[in-house]
Amino acid sequence: MTTLSLLAQHVNRRPQRIALLEQIAMQGSITRAAKAAGMSYKAAWDAIDELNNLADQPLVARSVGGKGGGGARLTPAGERLLQLHQRLQAIQAEVLQAVDDDPDLQVLGRLMLRTSARNQLSGRVRAIKPQAGNDLIDIELPGGTSIQAQITRSSTQHLQLQAGVPLMVLIKAGWLQLxxxxxxxxxxxxxxLGHIEQIQTETDGPSEVRIALHNGQTLCAQATAEHLAHRGLVVGSPVRAQFAASHVLLGTQV
Known part of the structure; x- marks a missing residue:
């Protein structure tokens, strides 16, 4: 199964994100597309980041501060994904008509992955290094960037990890040190490594820092205003996000 088809399944479970892609294709504006899809401007940016992170190549090309709050268009990969989703919708309609009210479909729905981790990146296993009772999983992100995850040996076996296996990499925003x-x-x-794209200040907690990575993916981190000021980090600043291998969560397609 290709990455594109896996991603189509992912967005197929989130109709609002598909609606956003459809509206971006029609509107050419993040603000107008978000409104038409019933999403806030922030939620639309978050959705675009998530979809771009999970794909091998960006699905949406965007420009900050363009006409209507930021211009946006689908890339060729985004257009193919939208077409694939439309085909899957047609197939799904046929299946649902044949097996309407089948309890097994409800079971499948409960098996779909949901996660509270703010960052979801696509990656691929490059190597597995035994380390006492654990394994150190060497992961290649798009663009060749490498990170490591430390998991138990039983988790490696449960996920059926081996070199070349595609992964979903999950990292909570609070685990990132800027x-x-x-x-x-x-x-x-x-x-x-990347640069700070946006800082959203919160009145009752740490600021949300959106980081554009050099490989085209996006991270969301949390940091206090004092921390950012002490290190001179502002919008546009080059920034390093660090995190422990034990703070990397992994997921695979079942």
């Missing part, structure tokens, strides 16, 4: 790109890095931690 520093200026020029600061000395902690060699024991994973690191991803």
């Amino acid at each position: 520093s200026a790109a020029g600061e000395k890095a902690d060699a024991s931690l994973n690191e991803l």
Whole structure:
């Protein structure tokens, strides 16, 4: 099964995201597309980030601050995904008509993955290194960036991991440690480099920091205003996001 078809299944379980893709194709504006899809502007950006992160290549090309709050268009990959979804919808309608009210469909629905992790990235197993009772999973992200995840040996077996297996990489926003790109890095931690794309200040908690990675994926981190100010991190700043291998969660297609 191709990455595109797997992603089509993912968005097929989230009709609002497909509606957003359809509206982006029609409207050419993130603001107008979000409104037409019944989403907030922030939720639309989050959805675009998630879809771009899960794909091998961006599905939506965007520009911040364009006409109507930010221009946007589907890339060729996004157009193919939308066409694939439409074909799947037609097939789904035929299946549902044949097996209407089948209790097995309800079971399948409960098996669909939902996660509270803010960051969901696509990746692929590059190597597995035994480490005492655990395994260190070497993961290649799009663009060749490499990170590591530490999981138990039984988890490696349960997920049926081996070199080449595609993965969903989950990292909670609160697990990311931000520093200026020029600061000395902690060699024991994973690191991803990029620049700060947006800082959304919260009145009752840490700020939400959106980071555009060099490989085209996007991260969302949390940091206090004091932390950002101490390190001179503002919108546009080069930034390093670090996190422990034990804070990387992995998922595979069943």
